[in-house]
Amino acid sequence: MTCVVFFHAHPDDEALLTGGTMARLAAEGHRIVLVTATNGEAGLAPGAYRDDGQLGVRRRSELDEAARALGCARVVVLDYADSGMADARTHAERSFADADVDEAARRLLAVIEDEGAEVLTGYDAAGGYGHPDHRQVHRVARRAAEMGRVPVLLEATVDRRALQRAVRMLRSTPLRRRLPDLDPAGLDAMFTAPDELTHRVDVRPFVAQKAAALRAHLSQAVPVEDTVRTVGGLLRLPRPLFTLALGREWFTEVGREPGRRLLDDPLASLR
């Protein structure tokens, strides 16, 4: 049994980016620990979910429900403040994006050492779509791996070219009305180019768990003023398209040369 620590910025990131890998490794008998930096209290949500100032509390319990669906053994929230999107920064006291990288890395490392974890996941250098907290996850995970014993660091990402293909395909169908408006060209600086990836993990047998985890994030699934959210739009896809969109997850293993063939096994380096 291997312990794997999945480090994420906000509740729902775990389901979107690595939910299938978590469910697959849990089903193989591994110990899955989920760490988020924040409770996601600056996320978008309709007034009914946020006007009482309790969005963070709601999202924390949504996170617990999603973690159960994915087979997590433990959930740790580092309790930094959600920094908000780049164009809507909160600059809250103790915001994660502004946090001291070494301090955050030490706190993450304390969980890794407590668990004897051999694998840590972080994010790509772009922070995926560029949220300041996601870029900070990249820095903090890298720093934790420098400071302590972390045999394998996998950076969760998305194959940029596959995402652009999927967006172009969906925009050419009536389904475009169900999805947030995405411009494929705008994705050029996001996530990771295919030739930099090391892993493409097949999680198609685990899309039901992934869907259950996404459904748990109810505050992120309901439309805000008629604007469809990513989680809600994905959940409304017919199952074959949902599987096509969410049936694979990608990682770049730090220190491993990208090969001609992508690895399917997230624990390949430990076998």
Ligand SMILES: [Zn+2]
């Ligand atoms: Zn996030």
